[in-house]
Amino acid sequence: MPAHAPLRLYYERLLAAYGAQQWWPAETAFEVLVGAVLTQNTAWTSVERSIANLKAANALSLDALPALPEETLRTFIRPSGFMQRKAATLQALCLWLQQTYQGSLSSAAEQPTPLLRRQLLAIRGIGPETADSILLYALGHPVFVVDEYLRRVLTRHALAEANASYDALQTLAEQAFANDNASTHAAHYNEFHALIVETGKRHCRRRPSCDKCPLQEFLPEA
DNA sequence: CGCCAGGCCGTGT
DNA sequence: ACACGGCATGGC
Numbered sequence: 001m002p003a004h005a006p007l008r009l010y011y012e013r014l015l016a017a018y019g020a021q022q023w024w025p026a027e028t029a030f031e032v033l034v035g036a037v038l039t040q041n042t043a044w045t046s047v048e049r050s051i052a053n054l055k056a057a058n059a060l061s062l063d064a065l066p067a068l069p070e071e072t073l074r075t076f077i078r079p080s081g082f083m084q085r086k087a088a089t090l091q092a093l094c095l096w097l098q099q100t101y102q103g104s105l106s107s108a109a110e111q112p113t114p115l116l117r118r119q120l121l122a123i124r125g126i127g128p129e130t131a132d133s134i135l136l137y138a139l140g141h142p143v144f145v146v147d148e149y150l151r152r153v154l155t156r157h158a159l160a161e162a163n164a165s166y167d168a169l170q171t172l173a174e175q176a177f178a179n180d181n182a183s184t185h186a187a188h189y190n191e192f193h194a195l196i197v198e199t200g201k202r203h204c205r206r207r208p209s210c211d212k213c214p215l216q217e218f219l220p221e222a
Numbered sequence: 223c224g225c226c227a228g229g230c231c232g233t234g235t
Numbered sequence: 236a237c238a239c240g241g242c243a244t245g246g247c
Binding site: 045124126205 | 228229231
C-alpha cells in the first residue's frame with residue numbers, strides 16, 4: 001500500500017461523517033477572494049462580520065472595494081484583525097485583476113495555473129494557502145489547499161513531519177486522488193480541504209480532542 | 223483571564 | 236534554507 005493511500009480513506013471517512021461541505025461559503029467569486037485574505041490566521045466568524053460590513057456598505061465588489069479610502073476599508077475589516085496589512089492586500093489584489101485581466105475573473109481563470117499562482121504570490125500579503133484558495137475556490141483550478149489543520153492531522157497520524165514544507169504536504173494530499181480522472185480533481189480537492197477544516201475546527205486544534213474525530217481509529221497506537 | 227484563529231512577512235542565524 | 240517574532244481583533 002503506497003504511503004499516501006490512507007489519505008484517500010480519510011477523505012471517504014470525513015465525507016461519510018460530515019457530508020459534502022459545498023465550499024467556499026460565499027455568494028460570488030469576488031467574495032471568495034476577500035474571504036481568502038481575511039481568514040488568514042483568523043476565525044471565520046470574524047470574517048463573516050467583516051463581509052457583512054462590506055455588504056452593508058455595498059462595497060463588496062471589484063468596482064466598489066478598491067474605490068474605498070483605505071481608512072474606511074480598514075474600519076470594515078477590523079473584526080478580522082491585521083487590518084492594515086489585509087486592507088493593502090485587498091487593494092493590491094483588486095488592482096492586479098483590473099490591470100492584468102480588465103477586472104474579469106473568468107478571463108483570469110483561462111490562464112495557466114502556474115502563471116496565476118506566480119502572479120498571486122507576487123502580491124504582498126498573499127502566500128501559498130491564500131493563492132491556492134483563490135485558484136481552487138474562485139477560479140476552479142485543481143490545486144489542493146494546504147492549511148495548519150492538514151499539517152496537524154498528518155503529523156498526528158505520522159504521515160508527515162511537523163516541519164514538512166507546504167509543497168510536500170500539497171503533493172501528499174493531491175496524490176490521494178492520483179487514480180481518479182483528472183477532470184474530477186478540482187471537485188475532490190475542494191471537498192477534502194473543506195472536510196479537513198471541518199474536522200480540524202472540531203477536533204484538531206492545538207489542544208486536540210481526538211475521541212470523537214472520525215479519523216481517530218487511524219491514529220497510531222490508538 | 224489566557225489561549226487561539228482556515229497566514230504571511232521581515233529579520234536574524 | 237529554517238526559526239522566530241510581529242501583526243490586531245474577537246470568541247470561548
